[in-house]
Amino acid sequence: MLHYSCDICGQKLDDRRFVVRLEVFPSFDPEEITEEDLERDNLEEIADIISHMEETGELELEQNSPRKFRYDLCPECRNQFVKDPLALHRPRRIRISDN
Ligand SMILES: [Zn+2]
Structure with a gap:
């Protein structure tokens, strides 16, 4: 028991x-691309994510997962x-x- x-x-x-x-x-669709996403400086953001991954070994995208x-x-x-x-x-x- x-x-x-x-x-x-x-x-x-x-x-x-x-x-x-x-x-x-998330109450939104994490895969959905909004207009805001398109306006943002994605290259810089992707570079940030990659450098964060290199430092921590974590994939930050998982913050959207339940x-x-x-x-x-x-x-x-x-x-x-x-x-x-x-x-x-x-x-x-x-x-x-x-x-
Ligand atoms: Zn207690």
């Missing part, structure tokens, strides 16, 4: 487990999550400096 733990607080989960599914995908995320939450973290899924209203952490 699989054992789950909460992805936020780390506690072991029993039957009262909540699943969060997130999906990020991404799926899945999280398991305990009831307490679920309650916090649904109030503010993107943490827009979470208070910023206050940094205490040493000096």
Whole structure:
């Protein structure tokens, strides 16, 4: 049997487990060429992409590909999550400096 733990607080989960599914995908057709694309300086942009690839080994075009995320939450973290899924209203952490 699989054992789950909460992805936020780390506690072991029993039957009262909540699943969060997130999906990020373009609402436009990434293959579609717009007028704006044609007006842009494509050569320079392609050169940028190639130099970025050479540096990182990553293909930047993949930023358009759909991404799926899945999280398991305990009831307490679920309650916090649904109030503010993107943490827009979470208070910023206050940094205490040493000096
Ligand atoms: Zn939790």
